[in-house]
Amino acid sequence: MPEPHSFSIKSLKLDIKGDVTMSYDVIRPLCGALSHLSPLKVDISCPPESLYYQDGTVTPYGSEIRICIAESTDILQLLAKLVQQCSIARSVYIEAPASYFSTYYLELGNWKSFSPLRYLRFHNCDGLTEEQVNRFAMSLLVDEADMNLQSLEFTSCRNISEDFLLNLGDVIGGKLKWSR
Secondary structure (H helix, E strand, O other): OOOOOOEEEEEEEEEOOOOHHHHHHHHHHHHHHHOOEEEEEEEEEOOHHHHEOOOOOEOOOOOEEEEEOOOOOEHHHHHHHHHHHOOOOOEEEEEOOOOEOOHHHHHHOOHHHHOOOOEEEEEOOOOOOHHHHHHHHHHHHHHOOOOOOOEEEEEOOOOOOHHHHHHHHHHHOOOEEEEO
16 A cells, blocks of 8 residues: 555645535545545545544645635634644635634644644635634734744635724734735
């Protein structure tokens, strides 16, 4: 059996639709087989359950990762696992309208594991609140001086106002970007 991530490819795109049963019966074994690939770019659209292997590790692996999730999920938990298990991730783009940041991961986050990230973008993440975004951004860009993050971006996140982002940008500086 080949080693995980031993076959380099340019990109991998998965668009998975189905229920939880399909996720366990079909998708996880498929992702197990795909774990031998090492794409530069990963674009995955799926139910949250499909993002994890049976041992709890995260499926996406690449230097640029785009994840689209329609169902409610803790994207901070997903992101924390992703950066811990995918050391080559440099850019992560998340589109998850029903997503949220759990208080548990906001309080106990291992922010040092986020240091390889250069670009982090949240798009249409309507479940995020200003309080969650403030704690997350401050942890990544103010409290941790050795972070390599060059851009933290929020686009079209309905519950995050432009006034809030302007004020947060005054504290954080030019690394914070947004658009409506």
